[in-house]
Amino acid sequence: MTQAFDAFHQQALLETRANTALALARSLGADACEVGASVDQGVGVSVREGEVETVELSRDQGIAVTVYIGARKGSASSTDASDASIRVVVEKALAIARHTGEDPASGLADAELMASELPDLDVHHPWELTTEAAIDMALACEAAGREVAGIKSSDGASLSSGEGVRVYANSHGFLGSQRGSRHSLSCMLIAEDGSGMQRDYDYTTARDPRHLLAPEQVGASAAERTLRRLGAGRPATGRLPVLFDPSLASGLVGSLMGAIAGGALYRQASFLCDRLGDALFPEWFSLFERPMEVGAMASSPFDNDGVQTRDNVFIENGRLASYMLSAYSARRLGMQSTGNAGGARNLRIDAPLASRDELLARMGRGVLVTELMGQGVNAVTGDYSRGAAGFWVEDGKIQYPVEEFTIAGNLEAMLKGLVGVGSDTDTRGSIHTGSWLIDEMTIAGG
Amino acid sequence: MTSTAPHLPSQVQSQSSARDHDLLGQASEILLSPGGLGIDDLDAGLAHALGPGIDYADLYFQRSWHEGWVLEDGEVKEASYNIDGGVGVRSMAGEKTGFAYSNQISGEALAETGRTASGIVRTGKQLGVAPRLVVTSDSRYGGIDPLSGLSAEDKIAMLKLADRVARAADPSVSQVSASLSGVHEVVLVRASDGTLAADIRPLVRFNVSVIAVRNGRRERGSAGGGGRFAMARLRDENVAETYAREAVRQALVNLEAVDAPAGQLPVVLGPGWPGILLHEAVGHGLEGDFNRKGSSAFAGRMGQRVAAPGVTVVDDATLADRRGSMSIDDEGTPGQYTPLIEDGILTGYMQDKLNARLMGMAPTGNARRESFAHLPMPRMTNTCMLAGQDDPADILKSVKRGLYAVSFGGGQVDITSGKFVFSASEAYLIEDGRITAPVKGATLIGNGPEAMGRVSMIGHDMELDTGIGVCGKEGQGVPVGVGQPTLKLDELTIGGTQS
Numbered sequence: 001m002t003q004a005f006d007a008f009h010q011q012a013l014l015e016t017r018a019n020t021a022l023a024l025a026r027s028l029g030a031d032a033c034e035v036g037a038s039v040d041q042g043v044g045v046s047v048r049e050g051e052v053e054t055v056e057l058s059r060d061q062g063i064a065v066t067v068y069i070g071a072r073k074g075s076a077s078s079t080d081a082s083d084a085s086i087r088v089v090v091e092k093a094l095a096i097a098r099h100t101g102e103d104p105a106s107g108l109a110d111a112e113l114m115a116s117e118l119p120d121l122d123v124h125h126p127w128e129l130t131t132e133a134a135i136d137m138a139l140a141c142e143a144a145g146r147e148v149a150g151i152k153s154s155d156g157a158s159l160s161s162g163e164g165v166r167v168y169a170n171s172h173g174f175l176g177s178q179r180g181s182r183h184s185l186s187c188m189l190i191a192e193d194g195s196g197m198q199r200d201y202d203y204t205t206a207r208d209p210r211h212l213l214a215p216e217q218v219g220a221s222a223a224e225r226t227l228r229r230l231g232a233g234r235p236a237t238g239r240l241p242v243l244f245d246p247s248l249a250s251g252l253v254g255s256l257m258g259a260i261a262g263g264a265l266y267r268q269a270s271f272l273c274d275r276l277g278d279a280l281f282p283e284w285f286s287l288f289e290r291p292m293e294v295g296a297m298a299s300s301p302f303d304n305d306g307v308q309t310r311d312n313v314f315i316e317n318g319r320l321a322s323y324m325l326s327a328y329s330a331r332r333l334g335m336q337s338t339g340n341a342g343g344a345r346n347l348r349i350d351a352p353l354a355s356r357d358e359l360l361a362r363m364g365r366g367v368l369v370t371e372l373m374g375q376g377v378n379a380v381t382g383d384y385s386r387g388a389a390g391f392w393v394e395d396g397k398i399q400y401p402v403e404e405f406t407i408a409g410n411l412e413a414m415l416k417g418l419v420g421v422g423s424d425t426d427t428r429g430s431i432h433t434g435s436w437l438i439d440e441m442t443i444a445g446g
Numbered sequence: 447m448t449s450t451a452p453h454l455p456s457q458v459q460s461q462s463s464a465r466d467h468d469l470l471g472q473a474s475e476i477l478l479s480p481g482g483l484g485i486d487d488l489d490a491g492l493a494h495a496l497g498p499g500i501d502y503a504d505l506y507f508q509r510s511w512h513e514g515w516v517l518e519d520g521e522v523k524e525a526s527y528n529i530d531g532g533v534g535v536r537s538m539a540g541e542k543t544g545f546a547y548s549n550q551i552s553g554e555a556l557a558e559t560g561r562t563a564s565g566i567v568r569t570g571k572q573l574g575v576a577p578r579l580v581v582t583s584d585s586r587y588g589g590i591d592p593l594s595g596l597s598a599e600d601k602i603a604m605l606k607l608a609d610r611v612a613r614a615a616d617p618s619v620s621q622v623s624a625s626l627s628g629v630h631e632v633v634l635v636r637a638s639d640g641t642l643a644a645d646i647r648p649l650v651r652f653n654v655s656v657i658a659v660r661n662g663r664r665e666r667g668s669a670g671g672g673g674r675f676a677m678a679r680l681r682d683e684n685v686a687e688t689y690a691r692e693a694v695r696q697a698l699v700n701l702e703a704v705d706a707p708a709g710q711l712p713v714v715l716g717p718g719w720p721g722i723l724l725h726e727a728v729g730h731g732l733e734g735d736f737n738r739k740g741s742s743a744f745a746g747r748m749g750q751r752v753a754a755p756g757v758t759v760v761d762d763a764t765l766a767d768r769r770g771s772m773s774i775d776d777e778g779t780p781g782q783y784t785p786l787i788e789d790g791i792l793t794g795y796m797q798d799k800l801n802a803r804l805m806g807m808a809p810t811g812n813a814r815r816e817s818f819a820h821l822p823m824p825r826m827t828n829t830c831m832l833a834g835q836d837d838p839a840d841i842l843k844s845v846k847r848g849l850y851a852v853s854f855g856g857g858q859v860d861i862t863s864g865k866f867v868f869s870a871s872e873a874y875l876i877e878d879g880r881i882t883a884p885v886k887g888a889t890l891i892g893n894g895p896e897a898m899g900r901v902s903m904i905g906h907d908m909e910l911d912t913g914i915g916v917c918g919k920e921g922q923g924v925p926v927g928v929g930q931p932t933l934k935l936d937e938l939t940i941g942g943t944q945s
Contacts, residue, residue, distance in 0.1 A: 099598040101521035199862040374867035387867035406941025444708035
């Protein structure tokens, strides 16, 4: 089971389609227009209990057109990229733009902001992988987990590998395109004791398949993570320090970025409205963006408006130094785009880092949280209340697993109460951070 | 609610109605004709997917048109239109599934995707495609295009009405956003077991969200709803005004909210949307795939007590015009009324064909997929607890100190450990049997079977939600409904900040 995919050919095809759509929109009456087009192809295999479960071949494509007539806007999209379909999409977008209201902030980003520096950021590493080889890797991963003493069964191991092309073009004459790839391997296992069943997982993901962890390492780690949850108790209700595992600390960064995103700010739907310059973190903490980092997960030289991305500093020595803005949200706030249409790309932290043991010692008595459940974050007020599982810590040491409790507080107090950042940095996603130790939250448990 | 017996295609061939044939004709015209195909050509297409060793294969054709209008700052500044469609081809051998899909619906695409999907195994018996049997199903909603019938001006007028009503309702309202969306979806299923079925599924929704500011404090309120009917009905029922007032009311309540308690307390859940409890605490754990694999906390407990006496939970795809309803599921099985827990005893799972076959059970019409580009799985439709005997006022009166939660955001469950959460977005303290101060949103956490065992009072006021649910499983989102009467859980952990 394989499908041919020539990314370079697809890139040329998408660029032609984007230009066709732009020309058509202009000829049918658009004053300005922009087009996004993409093609992605991949293979995904999953195995369970030593047998193949699914083999999926995916191929997705889409074209999206936004037109402007004066200060009015209309958008349409389709997964059918034929010439006839492109015409339907353009006509539909124009029809909508004749009905929408005038918006003085609408329109393309200013022409002088368009990206002119478009280097190859080395994020396209296709994997010549047969289905059989993919299955073998997933089986090896699962086997390494299943053979660990105490593992009852497997919920499966999956390998997915994909590559794609995306193109963005607008009527300023800007056209940016980028090829990319992503490969992942994950494993989920189940263990059981007198207290019931527990499951957990681990995964590895990379743009370059050579950077994936060995399948056996992922399986063994999944087993370890599953087994350590057995025999969990419930923590007592009270106010205690909380140590967030790196994968969850990146979620806190995500909540912060959501609150300083232009869209939330102009809608007043953020607890950080009008706070530019305020000390939100301790002064030893800074947070910045490296969108042009070579080979990184979210690298791109242009944002979703075609604007040149740049090295933003969002938190500088604890203070809110910049909002995260697209061309539209910037106009709404009377500011300039920060090249963040579509979000932040590759966030990094600058802070003194401490080992996990140092952080546990500093915490003394509290909870290490390794899993969070539910949405429980109110972006408007910063109120935070989520289900959790993890470990009870006493005398600076992990004592036993705990589950079925909540952690609650307010994001503003949590950020200000950041006591330390771990050196155990998780580099798998777009946000790289280690553990975060928060001085105090309310635990509700048994 | 009504109950319907499961239909198998082989039993109903001669009874297929004019309606079923009419739907097939329409779906064929929309899905197959543009690519030069007809229903007769699907046998050949299916044969490619039914390679050596394949024991079941199906073709799922889909086309959908989505329209969305958004109001902000009193103006409809944005609207979008999306067209999606293609064919998904699945080949199964025992527990193995091969899957491929294409945006093109043509003979060539069927041959290519069929060969790809059937590559999951290469040796074994070569089966033939069973003669086609048109599935008979009862219509659970009108087979209509919900987007037509309202002009663009009508749609914009509805959104502007919501804006005016919300702003007039209270001077503290500082932001209003409203949205109107609808999907017109056409599907056709042809499977090697003979199944031939089609459906036209409308789905619409109207939402209002407001921000209210008072004394430097800022809170949000939101309300919305919809179902499987025409957009025009949203206008005729004047939902713009209803949801605008409701969103403002909720924001004003939250402006007064005090910190929520932390710890274990009795919890009274209001009727309707708080039924998200059932969706998380028991629903997912009773989906066939998790029970076949033994990964659910409910696995192997069929016939055992898993909830307090009096608790009856059903999954009901047959409710008229509801968001989670389905005339047929995404494998062509008619939507059904499936009891899951009866008087506290576990009596049923939700099944698709694969898991039903492997467990020696009958499919229950719960096979659902986000689109042709996704594999179907057992999923919920409308999951409800049936009414009990208690007066809701008596339920509140019975609580000395506790929480009364009437509206929720999302929820989540770990089906293996049984731990689930759901987050209240509007809740009040109960003190000495009376509702007192509103409290800030808080997450509630419990263990599914344990929590259901603590249901001690069940109201006679069964209500369905307004039609806003989206369920996510393995990355696939599908529309769902929930419903329940007012009910009391003797103890649940509340994730507030006031310890």
